[in-house]
Amino acid sequence: MSKARRKQDALDYHADGRPGKIEVIPTKPTASQGDLTLAYSPGVAEPCLKIAENTEDVYKYTAKGNLVAVISNGTAVLGLGNIGPEAGKPVMEGKGLLFKIFADIDVFDLELDVTNVDDFVRTVKALEPTFGGVNLEDIKAPECFEIERRLKAEMKIPVMHDDQHGTAIISAAALLNACELQNKKIEDLQIVVSGAGAAAISCTRLYIALGAKKEKVVMLDRSGVIRKNREKLDEIKAEFATDRPINTLEEAVKDADVFIGLSSADILSAKALKSMAKNPIVFAMANPNPEIDYELAVKTRKDVIMATGRSDYPNQVNNVLGFPYIFRGALDVRATTINEEMKLAAVRAIAALAKETVPEAINVAYNAKNLRYGRDYIIPKPMDSRLITTVAPAVAKAAINSGVARAEIKDWDAYAQALKKRLGMDDALMRGIAEKATSAPKRVIFAEADNYKILKAAQIVKDDGIAIPILLGNKKAINTIIAEHELGLDGVTIIDPMEEPEMLEKFAQNLYKKRQRRGISLYEARKAMRDRNYFGASMVEFGDGDALISGLTKNYASTVKPALQIIGTEEGVNRVAGMYLMLTKKGPIFCADTTINVNPTVSELVDITLLVNESVKRFNINPRIALLSYSNFGSNKGEIPEKTREAVKILHQKHPKVTVDGEMQANFALNQSLLNDNFPFSKLKSAPANTLVFPTLEAGNIAYKLLQEIGGAEAVGPILLGMNKSVHVLQLDSSVREIVNMITIAVVDAQAKQNS
Numbered sequence: 001m002s003k004a005r006r007k008q009d010a011l012d013y014h015a016d017g018r019p020g021k022i023e024v025i026p027t028k029p030t031a032s033q034g035d036l037t038l039a040y041s042p043g044v045a046e047p048c049l050k051i052a053e054n055t056e057d058v059y060k061y062t063a064k065g066n067l068v069a070v071i072s073n074g075t076a077v078l079g080l081g082n083i084g085p086e087a088g089k090p091v092m093e094g095k096g097l098l099f100k101i102f103a104d105i106d107v108f109d110l111e112l113d114v115t116n117v118d119d120f121v122r123t124v125k126a127l128e129p130t131f132g133g134v135n136l137e138d139i140k141a142p143e144c145f146e147i148e149r150r151l152k153a154e155m156k157i158p159v160m161h162d163d164q165h166g167t168a169i170i171s172a173a174a175l176l177n178a179c180e181l182q183n184k185k186i187e188d189l190q191i192v193v194s195g196a197g198a199a200a201i202s203c204t205r206l207y208i209a210l211g212a213k214k215e216k217v218v219m220l221d222r223s224g225v226i227r228k229n230r231e232k233l234d235e236i237k238a239e240f241a242t243d244r245p246i247n248t249l250e251e252a253v254k255d256a257d258v259f260i261g262l263s264s265a266d267i268l269s270a271k272a273l274k275s276m277a278k279n280p281i282v283f284a285m286a287n288p289n290p291e292i293d294y295e296l297a298v299k300t301r302k303d304v305i306m307a308t309g310r311s312d313y314p315n316q317v318n319n320v321l322g323f324p325y326i327f328r329g330a331l332d333v334r335a336t337t338i339n340e341e342m343k344l345a346a347v348r349a350i351a352a353l354a355k356e357t358v359p360e361a362i363n364v365a366y367n368a369k370n371l372r373y374g375r376d377y378i379i380p381k382p383m384d385s386r387l388i389t390t391v392a393p394a395v396a397k398a399a400i401n402s403g404v405a406r407a408e409i410k411d412w413d414a415y416a417q418a419l420k421k422r423l424g425m426d427d428a429l430m431r432g433i434a435e436k437a438t439s440a441p442k443r444v445i446f447a448e449a450d451n452y453k454i455l456k457a458a459q460i461v462k463d464d465g466i467a468i469p470i471l472l473g474n475k476k477a478i479n480t481i482i483a484e485h486e487l488g489l490d491g492v493t494i495i496d497p498m499e500e501p502e503m504l505e506k507f508a509q510n511l512y513k514k515r516q517r518r519g520i521s522l523y524e525a526r527k528a529m530r531d532r533n534y535f536g537a538s539m540v541e542f543g544d545g546d547a548l549i550s551g552l553t554k555n556y557a558s559t560v561k562p563a564l565q566i567i568g569t570e571e572g573v574n575r576v577a578g579m580y581l582m583l584t585k586k587g588p589i590f591c592a593d594t595t596i597n598v599n600p601t602v603s604e605l606v607d608i609t610l611l612v613n614e615s616v617k618r619f620n621i622n623p624r625i626a627l628l629s630y631s632n633f634g635s636n637k638g639e640i641p642e643k644t645r646e647a648v649k650i651l652h653q654k655h656p657k658v659t660v661d662g663e664m665q666a667n668f669a670l671n672q673s674l675l676n677d678n679f680p681f682s683k684l685k686s687a688p689a690n691t692l693v694f695p696t697l698e699a700g701n702i703a704y705k706l707l708q709e710i711g712g713a714e715a716v717g718p719i720l721l722g723m724n725k726s727v728h729v730l731q732l733d734s735s736v737r738e739i740v741n742m743i744t745i746a747v748v749d750a751q752a753k754q755n756s
């Protein structure tokens, strides 16, 4: 993707729809007048009076206990410098977003127009009643040190300056592991620290607490090496001043074991890196661009362990691995502070997690075959959902053991379960599928390429490396839309079937051959090929593309029919079906059949279940299937329960490895204790269903649309099951996001079909 495009995309991402990245959502019912009398006057007076009696009850009746303030004055925003509070707001909203998605912590971001230390401290202190914790962010040194020290002393809720301690914790965990891998002892390390600000000072202090020797540290700021004899040396920089007779970064890094960059982009040259000791460790953590480019560093030194703060290279040493979980642990035991014990517990937990076997879902999410502790994997990946269950309990335990917790956790297993529940799997799942698609992008044919939404989606999947688009349609019409919207689809193949007589004829002959005994003449076959759904399906059939996407502008049947006639079903599969992946607050739920079979017979229900079973596995999820009806295990007579029950019986007899049960009502399928209390014999007793097979199309279609509209679930689909090649049909008028999701699924489907 071009730099200009990436910049524009970042601006669009923030500006599109509701501006910014976060919103406030009520957590209680508000539908009726009765609800409002509880939420506001007069009902609200009751919790007010309780809290007036006992201030601690604020944790019981308000959002305080899960609410963190991300506070900045914009004086050291990323590596962009003193750009002011308004300009820093996107970063603070970004931190809020990360707190929410990684640890389910709610955030108000507060950008203060205050640079004076006294005023800053007074302002933040006054906010104590509102928040459960304070995350100070992007406040420049040296003011940040006094601000944090005073706030910690004066406030009874946890306060942490993330750039100092978040960064110190993560980089210390990475440093411990890097030392182990490079066979170096922390106490022997010659460490060069570029930067003498918030992050650099605190990181260095923590490395020393872990055993590094102060006399082996050389620190630099904008004026070069901080030497003891420098004039006007402030107290904090003086802590790391050296008496070695050196002035420049080049002199400092010669024979050094470790380079820590918390300063600014591109200041460590390849030449300087070459002069470092054997098996060097380079953490170039300046954001958004590191002190030395990742590629350049690993090209220059084969023996380097290299890390940056960025997500697009191995070893992302970034405080995002820490702050969500450190605050999670601190909030959950209502800690009064974040102390050294808690920080060290986080360091150890993060360092240890890197040595554990990496679950397959994380390999898939990062498009990796086998992530394993080593040079390119010294710390866990930010999307590793084990971080919350590892780091938060470690921090919470340390708070309890060091006497700063005001609440107990007695059942640690239950706590771990509760933490898991906090994380919706939805976005993580789609991200994982997207990463899988990028591991082997496929050629996707777009039958309706003369449409802006299709072209925009094609541009996104091309830029993200998910698919190689092939556009079908009139070249002039397509190019006009591309130019008008500056879509950056240069070089993408455009095929106008009308200009391809040889392909048209070959495809028509093929269709004629397949359908001549079913009423199609050669004349009709030739005519049909002018329809891009026929042409596109033929391209996939002949291997001129790997997947077909269509249906945005035509009804479902007229899009599926050509694919069925030309490509047909998978070997051994008798029929096709449609499935939706519903991304709900309770995790992903697969629903079928939602698109094709109107009133499936017993054997059709069996087929649909088997199709769904195979498809769900491709999402790295073990299918747990419930066949739904309005009755539970024979509690009602009637055509629907009986056919469903019969299908389950056949599945149990002939396909015992499929985890399926029924017939049952939807609430029993999704509520484990309800099911276990009433039907303890059920094959779904160990966990609720994640896949629902409906008795009729009517039921399936109505259910998924209710989930979407009322339940707020995002619908990904319909995913067409049972075709011999990857063909997927969009819903009329899908959004660009929905089209991108479908393309991603089409690519993963094509990968699976080509590998089977």
Ligand SMILES: NC(=O)C1=CN([C@@H]2O[C@H](COP(=O)(O)OP(=O)(O)OC[C@H]3O[C@@H](n4cnc5c(N)ncnc54)[C@H](OP(=O)(O)O)[C@@H]3O)[C@@H](O)[C@H]2O)C=CC1
Binding pocket: 075, 076, 077, 078, 079, 080, 138, 139, 140, 141, 162, 163, 164, 167, 194, 195, 196, 197, 198, 199, 200, 220, 221, 222, 223, 261, 262, 263, 264, 267, 285, 286, 287, 288, 308, 309, 317, 318, 319, 320
């Ligand atoms: N990966 C991660 O998780 C994190 C990365 N960072 C990154 O670290 C950097 C510093 O952030 P922070 O400590 O909050 O900011 P501060 O403003 O507190 O400190 C910046 C420090 O960098 C020094 N510096 C700037 N340019 C150079 C240069 N060319 N050569 C040597 N030193 C230089 C400054 O020197 P002087 O004192 O002379 O002004 C100052 O000491 C940023 O790029 C930030 O993105 C920060 C936190 C987390």
Ligand SMILES: CC(=O)C(=O)O
Binding pocket: 077, 078, 079, 138, 162, 163, 286, 287, 309, 318, 319, 320
């Ligand atoms: C990551 C971060 O907090 C920073 O670069 O400032």
Ligand SMILES: [Mg+2]
Binding pocket: 078, 137, 138, 162, 163
């Ligand atoms: Mg920061």
